[in-house]
Amino acid sequence: MKVKTPDAFSKGKTPRFEESAKTALADTQLRRNLGKATKTIREKRKVVVEEMPDWEALREAGRSLKERTLRHLDEYLEQLEESVTRAGGHVHWARDADEANRIITSIVKSHEAEEIVKVKSIATDETKLNEHLEREGIHAFETDLAELIIQLAGETSSHILVPAIHKNRAEIRELFVRELGAEGLSDNPPDLANAARLYLRKKFLSAKVGVSGANFAAADTGTVCVVESEGNGRMCTTLPPVLVTLMGIEKVIPSWRDFEVFMQLLPRSSTAERMNPYTSFWTGVSESGDGPREFHLVLMDNGRTDVLADEIGRQTLNCIRCSACLNVCPVYERVGGHAYNSVYPGPIGAILTPQLVGIGKPGPDSLPYASSLCGACYEVCPVKINIPQVLIHLRGKVVRKKQDTGGLKSKLDPENVAMQAVAKVFSDPERFEQAQKLARIGQWPLARNGSIHRLPGRLAGWTETRDLRAVPEQSFREWWKTNRGTN
Amino acid sequence: MVEDEPGDELMAGASGKETILWRIRHGTRDVPENERPEDVPIERGYRTAGDAGRDEIVEQFAERAAEYKAAVRRVSESELPGAISEALKRRGVEKLVIPPNLPEEWIPEDVETLRDAARPRLTNEELDASDGVLTGCALAIAQTGTIVLDAGPAQGRRALTLLPDYHLCVVREEQITGLVPEAFARLEETVRDERRAITFISGPSATSDIELNRVEGVHGPRTLEVLIAG
Numbered sequence: 039m040k041v042k043t044p045d046a047f048s049k050g051k052t053p054r055f056e057e058s059a060k061t062a063l064a065d066t067q068l069r070r071n072l073g074k075a076t077k078t079i080r081e082k083r084k085v086v087v088e089e090m091p092d093w094e095a096l097r098e099a100g101r102s103l104k105e106r107t108l109r110h111l112d113e114y115l116e117q118l119e120e121s122v123t124r125a126g127g128h129v130h131w132a133r134d135a136d137e138a139n140r141i142i143t144s145i146v147k148s149h150e151a152e153e154i155v156k157v158k159s160i161a162t163d164e165t166k167l168n169e170h171l172e173r174e175g176i177h178a179f180e181t182d183l184a185e186l187i188i189q190l191a192g193e194t195s196s197h198i199l200v201p202a203i204h205k206n207r208a209e210i211r212e213l214f215v216r217e218l219g220a221e222g223l224s225d226n227p228p229d230l231a232n233a234a235r236l237y238l239r240k241k242f243l244s245a246k247v248g249v250s251g252a253n254f255a256a257a258d259t260g261t262v263c264v265v266e267s268e269g270n271g272r273m274c275t276t277l278p279p280v281l282v283t284l285m286g287i288e289k290v291i292p293s294w295r296d297f298e299v300f301m302q303l304l305p306r307s308s309t310a311e312r313m314n315p316y317t318s319f320w321t322g323v324s325e326s327g328d329g330p331r332e333f334h335l336v337l338m339d340n341g342r343t344d345v346l347a348d349e350i351g352r353q354t355l356n357c358i359r360c361s362a363c364l365n366v367c368p369v370y371e372r373v374g375g376h377a378y379n380s381v382y383p384g385p386i387g388a389i390l391t392p393q394l395v396g397i398g399k400p401g402p403d404s405l406p407y408a409s410s411l412c413g414a415c416y417e418v419c420p421v422k423i424n425i426p427q428v429l430i431h432l433r434g435k436v437v438r439k440k441q442d443t444g445g446l447k448s449k450l451d452p453e454n455v456a457m458q459a460v461a462k463v464f465s466d467p468e469r470f471e472q473a474q475k476l477a478r479i480g481q482w483p484l485a486r487n488g489s490i491h492r493l494p495g496r497l498a499g500w501t502e503t504r505d506l507r508a509v510p511e512q513s514f515r516e517w518w519k520t521n522r523g524t525n
Numbered sequence: 526m527v528e529d530e531p532g533d534e535l536m537a538g539a540s541g542k543e544t545i546l547w548r549i550r551h552g553t554r555d556v557p558e559n560e561r562p563e564d565v566p567i568e569r570g571y572r573t574a575g576d577a578g579r580d581e582i583v584e585q586f587a588e589r590a591a592e593y594k595a596a597v598r599r600v601s602e603s604e605l606p607g608a609i610s611e612a613l614k615r616r617g618v619e620k621l622v623i624p625p626n627l628p629e630e631w632i633p634e635d636v637e638t639l640r641d642a643a644r645p646r647l648t649n650e651e652l653d654a655s656d657g658v659l660t661g662c663a664l665a666i667a668q669t670g671t672i673v674l675d676a677g678p679a680q681g682r683r684a685l686t687l688l689p690d691y692h693l694c695v696v697r698e699e700q701i702t703g704l705v706p707e708a709f710a711r712l713e714e715t716v717r718d719e720r721r722a723i724t725f726i727s728g729p730s731a732t733s734d735i736e737l738n739r740v741e742g743v744h745g746p747r748t749l750e751v752l753i754a755g
């Protein structure tokens with residue numbers, strides 16, 4: 039439905055959430071696909087989580103492991119470097135996206151490779167690695183089925199886990215016929231998958247360099263882990279003689295043993311399976327010639343240390359990218375991933391994106407408002423990130439930034455004054471619910487054509503600058519409580 | 526940093542490390558100077574050992590592996606060679622990949638074997654052109670229906686179980702652990718001392734990328750068959 043547009047991590051301005059959401063809301067096909075997808079995953083997840091009597095204990099272990107790691111991140115990263123180096127790997131440190139891209143490019147070039155194979159990695163989406171490589175004359179083949187689909191279509195991902203959730207089988211067939219020359223292809227999913235298998239098999243066998251992300255890396259043994267379904271992750275990390283892995287610095291975990299926690303939390307939360315089809319763990323390079331001869335691990339900051347420095351925002355780095363919070367989010371379910379204009383959509387994107395790129399950019403600044411604070415994301419998060427708390431905290435930062443940078447004129451600006459009041463209300467979910475109830479009772483004289491045109495008192499400034507949609511008869515939070523229990 | 530890196534730009538990596546570590550220390554100023562990582566408590570209140578009996582564990586593994594659309598069959602030790610030969614025939618396997626140290630009695634006489642060894646190694650093209658691979662495993666996990674390979678005896682290097690389109694895997698009953706944490710505990714030595722690669726396999730390769738329909742088989746073996754022997 040949309041061609042590549044700049045996102046929060048590329049150069050150039052991105053639209054505000056409200057603007058992008060409008061387009062998405064008008065796309066009924068997208069909403070139908072999304073509704074079906076999120077509902078399916080949500081229900082499956084509930085089943086596999088409920089069969090675990092120790093789920094809450096696992097969540098708490100996951101959360102506390104992340105807390106320990108983040109409070110002592112410097113130590114764990116140095117230990118990881120030492121372990122990987124001891125096992126024959128090379129470790130690189132990248133301060134930002136640009137540095138990460140340059141490091142990876144120079145490794146690829148030193149092996150005179152013009153093509154590389156890649157397994158889905160949001161970190162490389164964040165750095166725009168593919169575009170960077172393309173400019174250097176290197177073509178990166180995405181090898182996840184969904185990533186291949188959106189790469190061929192020249193689009194961007196709309197879901198962390200199922201990036202092509204917005205495309206139906208007829209669209210995919212058409213794309214494969216056109217781009218892969220797969221004549222006579224049916225739109226049967228197994229046939230479509232087979233077309234991708236045949237096309238990519240040749241690439242896997244000939245590529246000199248594979249590039250991957252990492253789900254986790256254990257500091258004590260130096261073991262890196264990739265969790266996947268299709269087998270392309272195994273291909274990329276096993277077959278090419280050179281492997282480069284790009285990893286955000288927050289992905290380190292203290293020890294091998296801790297995989298026992300995260301490998302229980304992640305599959306059930308993400309694909310709603312007891313275990314995903316394939317998980318690869320490797321430790322440096324093998325002396326017996328099993329897999330790549332050369333392994334490079336790139337540790338990337340790119341804004342993560344700024345997130346770390348914020349004591350409330352820090353928990354955002356617990357995220358293991360399971361996407362459970364997307365699937366339960368009533369806002370995400372309606373607008374889809376593209377409206378967030380970020381490689382990180384949904385509730386996690388709403389808190390991670392503005393923190394990574396920094397407060398003060400209109401697009402990302404609008405994201406903490408893309409939520410009804412219903413709290414469903416917090417309840418499913420396997421590492422217990424209090425997303426509503428961080429959302430409210432960021433709203434406060436956005437308002438303060440506006441005031442600090444805007445001078446006196448902006449301080450008196452009616453929107454800012456109103457936002458302060460709104461921020462106050464939002465700072466506490468209880469008070470927020472109260473306010474919504476009051477608004478519903480008191481709104482009728484102000485509502486016309488489904489929109490609130492003027493709010494009384496201090497909130498008037500807010501409505502002067504924008505049309506507020508009428509407060510729904512039942513808030514998302516209330517609706518959630520009555521309709522979905524606490525899933 | 527390692528010294529033998531290609532390219533000038535990479536020298537910038539050295540100061541990259543200093544910068545990032547400095548930023549981290551600066552960003553965690555709130556952490557007391559004398560706090561050690563172990564001072565942050567980890568509540569390991571989850572199950573680390575199951576109380577299920579052997580039969581129950583084996584039964585659960587068989588059930589759960591089958592839920593992933595793997596073909597699972599339980600056989601006695603003496604039935605095993607016959608069951609292997611039968612499975613290969615049904616599948617029409619002519620060229621079979623054999624990892625090092627696979628028990629000889631498992632290998633049927635009427636197939637062409639492609640034996641992998643340190644020298645000569647099978648090429649990726651040979652593996653790709655084979656009809657299937659026969660292996661054992663390091664262990665299996667009942668709770669999740671998972672087979673674990675550790676590149677050890679009767680398994681071989683990772684490419685062997687990746688390129689062929691059919692994987693026939695023999696799991697001995699005593700290799701099956703109950704819970705996920707038990708498996709990680711048992712693998713720790715292999716990883717720490719020998720640094721061997723570990724692969725978790727839960728069913729054949731799969732995708733749900735097209736309209737969320739599960740399709741078995743994209744890049745890895747599209748058919749996984751498991752024989753539980755005991």
Ligand code: SF4
Binds near residue numbers: 361
């Ligand atoms: S924030 Fe929590 S629920 Fe959302 S993707 Fe990250 S780990 Fe999963």
